[in-house]
Amino acid sequence: MRALTENARRVLEARYLARGPDGALREDWPGLCQRVARCVAAVEKEWGGEVARQEEAFFEALVRREFLPNSPTLMNAGTALGQLAACFVLPVDDTLESVFEALKEMAVIHQSGGGTGFSFSSLRPAGDVVQGTLGVASGPVAFMGVFDAATAVIKQGGRRRGANMGVLRIDHPDVVEFIRAKTDRGQLSNFNVSLSTPDSFWHAVEAGTDFELRNPRDGCVTRQLDARWLLDEIARYAWATGDPGVLFIDAVNRANPTPQLGPLAATNPCGELPLLPNEACNLGSLRLDAFVRDGQIDWDGLDRAVDLGVRFLDDVIDASRYPFPAITAQVRGNRKIGLGVMGFADLLVELGIAYDEPAAPALAERLMARIYARAEAASARLAEERGVFPHWEGSRAAARGVRLRNATVTSIAPTGTLSILAGCAGGIEPYFALAFVRHVLDGARLPETNPHFEAALRRAGVLDEALVARVRAQGSARHLPGVPAAVARLFPTAYDISPEQHLDVQQAFQKHVDNAVSKTVNLPEAATPDDVRAIYLSAWRRGLKGVTVFREGSKGAEAVLVRGAGGELEVSDHFAGDCSDALCA
Numbered sequence: 312m313r314a315l316t317e318n319a320r321r322v323l324e325a326r327y328l329a330r331g332p333d334g335a336l337r338e339d340w341p342g343l344c345q346r347v348a349r350c351v352a353a354v355e356k357e358w359g360g361e362v363a364r365q366e367e368a369f370f371e372a373l374v375r376r377e378f379l380p381n382s383p384t385l386m387n388a389g390t391a392l393g394q395l396a397a398c399f400v401l402p403v404d405d406t407l408e409s410v411f412e413a414l415k416e417m418a419v420i421h422q423s424g425g426g427t428g429f430s431f432s433s434l435r436p437a438g439d440v441v442q443g444t445l446g447v448a449s450g451p452v453a454f455m456g457v458f459d460a461a462t463a464v465i466k467q468g469g470r471r472r473g474a475n476m477g478v479l480r481i482d483h484p485d486v487v488e489f490i491r492a493k494t495d496r497g498q499l500s501n502f503n504v505s506l507s508t509p510d511s512f513w514h515a516v517e518a519g520t521d522f523e524l525r526n527p528r529d530g531c532v533t534r535q536l537d538a539r540w541l542l543d544e545i546a547r548y549a550w551a552t553g554d555p556g557v558l559f560i561d562a563v564n565r566a567n568p569t570p571q572l573g574p575l576a577a578t579n580p581c582g583e584l585p586l587l588p589n590e591a592c593n594l595g596s597l598r599l600d601a602f603v604r605d606g607q608i609d610w611d612g613l614d615r616a617v618d619l620g621v622r623f624l625d626d627v628i629d630a631s632r633y634p635f636p637a638i639t640a641q642v643r644g645n646r647k648i649g650l651g652v653m654g655f656a657d658l659l660v661e662l663g664i665a666y667d668e669p670a671a672p673a674l675a676e677r678l679m680a681r682i683y684a685r686a687e688a689a690s691a692r693l694a695e696e697r698g699v700f701p702h703w704e705g706s707r708a709a710a711r712g713v714r715l716r717n718a719t720v721t722s723i724a725p726t727g728t729l730s731i732l733a734g735c736a737g738g739i740e741p742y743f744a745l746a747f748v749r750h751v752l753d754g755a756r757l758p759e760t761n762p763h764f765e766a767a768l769r770r771a772g773v774l775d776e777a778l779v780a781r782v783r784a785q786g787s788a789r790h791l792p793g794v795p796a797a798v799a800r801l802f803p804t805a806y807d808i809s810p811e812q813h814l815d816v817q818q819a820f821q822k823h824v825d826n827a828v829s830k831t832v833n834l835p836e837a838a839t840p841d842d843v844r845a846i847y848l849s850a851w852r853r854g855l856k857g858v859t860v861f862r863e864g865s866k867g868a869e870a871v872l873v874r875g876a877g878g879e880l881e882v883s884d885h886f887a888g889d890c891s892d893a894l895c896a
Contacts, residue, residue, distance in 0.1 A: 312375050313601075315340060318749065318759060319732050326728065327385050343385065344373040350389035354626040358697050369623055376733045377601040378620050379653075381594040381724070383424035384627055394423035395593055395631035397724075398579030398649075399638065402588035403454075405433045405528065410454055414461055419634045421465045421473035428476035428586065430577040431455060432507065435528040436484035450485050451477075452492050455499060462501035473501055474580040478558060480507045481541070484524045484533045490544050493552045496866060503580055505556040505857065506545060513851045516542050546844035552866045556582065556859040557847050563856050566825060568718040569645055571705030582857045583722045583829040584649055589637040592826075593627045594649040594724050595620050597682075598733045600657035608662070608678075614685050617650065621689035624648035625697075625716055646700040649722030649826050650686050652678075654735030655816075656742050660763045665801050666741045666816070667808045675739070675819035679721075683823040686720040687713070722826035734762070738829060739820055741805045741813075746783035764788065767798045805833035806863060810846045818853045827856040836864035 315323070323340060331337045338346065352366035372378040379385070381397035388395055399420050401413045417427045435441075437450025455477050462473035477499070479489045490506070493499050515522045515538035522538040525531060549555060563575050563585045575585040584592050597620060602613040628646055633639040655675065656666060664670045693716035694700075699708075700718050708715045723739055730737040737743075746760040760779055768774035778793050787804045788794040810832050817830040832846050843860050850858035 313734055315732075316734050319734060322728055322731050327382075327732075329390070341374050344370050346389040347380070347385060348373060351384075351623055351626045351630050354629045357629065365622070368619060372616065372619055372623075375601070376598055377616055378595060378597050378623070379726075379729050379733060380623065380627065382728060384593060384631075386424055388630065392423055393630075393632035394420075394425065394634060395627050396425055396591040396633065396642070397594050398428070398584045398586065399425050399591045400428040400430075400577045400579065400586035400588060403429050403431055403433065405435055410434075410457075414458060416635060417458060417473075417475070418461055418465055421462060423634060425591070426474040426476075426580040428478065428577040428579045428584075429458070430478045430480075430507070432478065432480040432483055432576065433527050436526060436533070437488070439526065439528060450488070451479055451483070452485060452488050455492070455502060455504075459499050459501050475502045476578055476580045476582065477502045477504045478507050478577045479504075480527075480560075481509075481512050482523060482525050484526055486524065486541070487536075487544065490548050490555055493554045493866075494548065503556065503582070503859075504554045505558045505578070505582065505859075507558045507560040507576065508851075510559075510561045510851075512538060512541075513848070516848070542844055542847065543840065546840040546847065549860055550838070550840040550843045550862055550865065553859075553861050556857060557850070558582065558857045559851055559855060562854055563827070566707075566856070568647070568708065568825065569702050569706045572645075572702060578827065578857070581725050581829040582859065583651075583724050583827045584647075585827060585856070586647075587641060587645075589635070589641045590645065590647070591633065591638055591642050592647045592649050592719075592722070593624055593631065594651065594722060595624050596651045596653040596724060596726050596729060596733075596738075598735050599652050599654045599678075600661050600735060601654075603658065603661040606662065608658075610681065613681070617682055617685040618689045620650045621648065621686050621717070621720060622693065624650060625690075625693055644700065644702040645718040646716060647719045647826075648690075648717050649724065650682070650720055651723040651726075651738070651824075652682070653726040653730050653733060653738055655739040656736035657763060660767075660801055663801065665803055667803045667812045671812075672815040672819035675816050676822055679820045679823035683721050683825070687715065690715045690717045690720050693717075719825045721824045723820055723824055723828040723830070725829045739816060740831065741803060741808055743805050743833075744783075744786040745788055745802055745804060746779050747786065748783075761802070764798070764802050767801065768794070771795045771798055805831075806835050808833070810834065810842065810860075811849065814846070814849055814853060814855070814858075817850075817855060817858075821855055830859070832858065832860045834860055834862040836862065838862050 328336050328343055329338045348366045348369035352362050352369055355362045355365045383397055384395040387393055401416050403410055403413045420427055431451035434451045435448045437448060439448040441448055462475060465473050512522055519539055521535040523532045523535050526533050567575050572587055578585050597616050602609045659666055659671055694714045697716060699714050700716060703709050725738045742761060745764045748756050748758050782788055785791055787807055788799045788802050789807050813832040817828050821828045846860055
């Protein structure tokens with residue numbers, strides 16, 4: 312069993328391990344795993360399952376870190392709080408009462424360790440009439456500032472900061488203000504923001520025609536903007552700040568698992584979970600490099616882990632205590648789960664495949680096709696044991712004639728702190744850097760060198776601290792004197808990989824994910840707004856559900872990638888666990 316790294320131990324002690332009233336630790340990693348496994352497996356009794364056997368199976372997978380659930384489950388299972396879901400979407404309707412009800416619910420969810428997403432598209436634009444007072448409306452961006460300020464004063468569960476996703480339809484009259492909202496440093500710093508874009512917008516871009524903006528209060532057209540100019544604005548501000556991302560809302564709703572309940576309009580903070588209003592979802596990730604034996608994927612072992620992960624996440628739905636009755640009803644009506652993966656970059660290295668060669672997306676597609684098919688089959692078996700999800704009638708599953716326990720089964724999350732605990736690369740991202748100093752835990756500086764890279768240098772007989780220091784200064788091993796060509800080839804970092812190669816991997820996974828994929832296209836500082844524009848168009852043409860870019864040196868990137876006083880690459884993790892990760896914004 313892989314030992315915990317020093318960084319993992321420090322993160323565990325700061326954020327996950329239970330403490331007594333005096334603040335002293337009262338559990339270690341196996342103790343945490345036992346607490347979580349016991350709480351989740353207790354649900355098995357309701358269905359006539361073998362509680363003790365399932366508890367042991369859950370414990371073994373957790374303690375070996377072959378499978379890890381989202382952070383709220385690790386933190387809160389078996390505690391008085393008992394809120395185990397990571398991701399929530401809350402409704403925001405065009406009334407003051409609705410706005411501040413959502414604000415209150417956000418505060419409670421953040422305090423329990425969850426992240427929140429909102430669509431602000433129903434709010435009337437700034438300056439519009441307010442009938443009851445004859446005053447003027449503040450508009451979506453102003454109200455987002457209120458949510459942002461509230462988030463800043465809440466520390467989740469005493470251990471995590473809040474994270475939000477703010478979504479606005481691109482046909483909203485305040486769209487330009489929304490696009491520019493994060494220009495000022497510190498503004499909306501607790502939000503990722505994404506534009507909800509229908510296919511009609513992208514067709515207007517291709518045709519070079521105008522695009523209509525409509526007041527959500529009455530549906531009337533307020534003005535028209537050149538679609539290409541609007542895309543240029545989006546690209547320019549994403550190039551400068553990292554925001555906004557783009558949500559391809561028609562692609563999202565073509566895959567809506569429960570269309571009879573209404574359209575999907577918002578996602579969780581990192582975009583991998585489109586959710587209905589008052590819906591939440593719990594996530595779990597398989598550590599892919601745990602399933603490599605003698606340079607080959609142990610497909611049978613991976614299959615068994617998928618079965619376990621689906622059962623665990625379905626049990627979590629019933630083990631969790633949700634903060635509001637409307638959320639409980641929606642969650643247990645759809646029973647969505649999001650089983651995903653982490654350590655894809657590590658898996659590629661173990662198999663001798665570079666992230667930026669054609670074999671990588673080919674493997675991604677084969678891998679995720681297998682995981683999805685196995686996860687759906689596991690959900691179907693649970694449906695035989697426990698019944699279909701209550702909202703099955705009218706669902707996409709019902710239309711296919713497939714009886715499932717869960718409306719969705721797969722999602723790819725960024726796995727912020729989870730990947731530190733597991734000792735692997737986050738989600739499906741390439742390595743961000745091979746040697747760096749990580750800033751975490753309110754100021755701690757944790758030097759890291761990628762263990763696979765270090766082992767490769769050792770095998771090549773060239774490992775020494777001076778070489779590692781040069782890698783730490785550059786971040787990448789490509790074209791660095793002293794690094795053997797074969798090693799440099801196998802270890803590209805995020806900025807070594809072209810945008811289209813990033814999208815190739817995202818597309819390969821998305822083909823077999825029924826929720827969505829959290830993936831960032833990293834760009835070097837020299838990239839241009841036109842490069843960002845091309846990425847957004849390519850992502851839409853590929854049928855993706857969303858896309859995010861991050862350019863080195865942009866205002867958003869300055870918070871996560873800096874040079875220290877000694878010239879070392881330093882990475883600051885502004886994560887709220889696996890629900891939000893600054894590197895995967």
